[in-house]
Amino acid sequence: MNTAEKEDRYEKVLQSIRAKIDGEDDLITVLSTISCELYHAFEHLNWVGVYRRVNERTLKVGPYQGTHGCLTIDMDRGVCGACVREESIIIIKDVSTVDDHIACSSDTKSEIVLPIMGKSGTVLAVLDLDSTALEAFDEMDKEYLSKVVDWIRPLYDRYSSRYIEENQ
Ligand code: SME
Secondary structure: OOHHHHHHHHHHHHHHHHHHHOOOOOHHHHHHHHHHHHHHHOOOEEEEEEEEEOOOOEEEEEEEEEOOOOOEEEOOOHHHHHHHHHOOOEEEOOHHHOOOOOOOOOOOOEEEEEEEEOOOOOEEEEEEEEEOOOOOOOHHHHHHHHHHHHHHHHHHHHHHHHHOOOOO
């Protein structure tokens, strides 16, 4: 897929997600819809979903679409853990070069993980996309997926007390 095709695909899928989640205020419903729509928009994706922070040290999987996702990730581990610790978007062009990568599927070759921050800047969850292609993610993915994260954030703020106390 060339750059123009990828951009077009993102424009269409984000439009579709926006229309579907418009007016929806249930966090799990929105996260499920986002995972599903993104997963089916790009053939190279083998996993799209969320790891939610359930306490200071622990991330739990779901909702997601794709192959098996490890159920629990310690904050000290993996690309998802690094994303929470560093509070920044991480793109891994080749997961085989990262010692700390948690291989939930041997088919995964590259990935992008974005933090979902609460009001006070606490990372409440991460959005994780895995690809069967090397170097699948770039600045364009960062840009479009950041918009998706911005749609999730207000809902997470509203529901955050169910998952983690902001000042814990
Ligand atoms: N990519 C993650 C593990 C989760 S899965 O790939 C679904 C990581 O290394 O943190």
